[in-house]
Amino acid sequence: MAWTEKDVPDQSGRLAIVTGSNTGLGYDTARVLAGRGAQVVMAVRDTAKGEAAAARIRQLTPGATVSVQKLDLGSLASVREAGAAMAAAYPRVDLLINNAGVMYPPKSTTADGFELQFGTNHLGHFALTGLLLPNLLEVDRSRVVVVASIAHNIKAKIDFDDLTWEKRKYDRVAAYGQSKLANLMFAFDLQRRLAAANAKTIAVAAHPGVAATELVRHIPGASLPGVNWISGKLLNTAEMGALPTLRAATDPAVKGGQYWGPDGFREMRGYPVLATSSKQARDVAVQERLWKVSEELTGVTFPV
Numbered sequence: 001m002a003w004t005e006k007d008v009p010d011q012s013g014r015l016a017i018v019t020g021s022n023t024g025l026g027y028d029t030a031r032v033l034a035g036r037g038a039q040v041v042m043a044v045r046d047t048a049k050g051e052a053a054a055a056r057i058r059q060l061t062p063g064a065t066v067s068v069q070k071l072d073l074g075s076l077a078s079v080r081e082a083g084a085a086m087a088a089a090y091p092r093v094d095l096l097i098n099n100a101g102v103m104y105p106p107k108s109t110t111a112d113g114f115e116l117q118f119g120t121n122h123l124g125h126f127a128l129t130g131l132l133l134p135n136l137l138e139v140d141r142s143r144v145v146v147v148a149s150i151a152h153n154i155k156a157k158i159d160f161d162d163l164t165w166e167k168r169k170y171d172r173v174a175a176y177g178q179s180k181l182a183n184l185m186f187a188f189d190l191q192r193r194l195a196a197a198n199a200k201t202i203a204v205a206a207h208p209g210v211a212a213t214e215l216v217r218h219i220p221g222a223s224l225p226g227v228n229w230i231s232g233k234l235l236n237t238a239e240m241g242a243l244p245t246l247r248a249a250t251d252p253a254v255k256g257g258q259y260w261g262p263d264g265f266r267e268m269r270g271y272p273v274l275a276t277s278s279k280q281a282r283d284v285a286v287q288e289r290l291w292k293v294s295e296e297l298t299g300v301t302f303p304v
Contacts, residue, residue, distance in 0.1 A: 012037035020100025028242035073124025075111040083131030122182035146187035202256030209262035211241030
């Protein structure tokens, strides 16, 4: 039987932090969690858009508890500030959903000089997770959900000699693939460390397939007439794309280290089932090297 948002169990009494939740997959993830009774913190770069999104959720679910936290994952200073604020405000965190991301932008860097996709998609979330993990560790059934992508298979390699693309001609597809491979490796490595520490928290990964959201705005031709209609026929909607994340976050049967995605052709669309990760993503030696480099680049260490 297809798993839908109706299968999300009651979330009353739980607190969920969802990054990038003012639009797209993040918004629908926050909408469903709030609708099931969770207290939802929408961690977003643009707080005006975040407040508008929160208002829509309250309108859909009167009485929903939704708040907005400013978070720019492209700035480690912002990540530290937001992490400290949320850690102080929410001693108990049940769900941290690392959803926000950028895809295929022109070559640019974060405030700290990292290539934008790697710096935002991976390093920003790595740092945020490290700062908030102490608030999850003693919470039963708590989870860190990392949103990866089927793009972890496309031109993807962790190039430790040139993570910032200063030595090579910039390839935004390969750069995105590297960032999403890093996301998946982070989730797997985090789960291994949590299990070794006998933590109550688990780490799970998910991907939306190919979803028609604002994330694809940098793809050439995305704004041409008729593209939206075609996308609607071929790609997952944001509502469907959010289902693997929601299942990873809430299904009681989910286990740490799993990877969830759509059940359709090449995992591009459909209902959430266990997905397939590349052999490269499971390389423990590279995972551990990436972890060490990520700690060095962000200055954030983990309690596991």
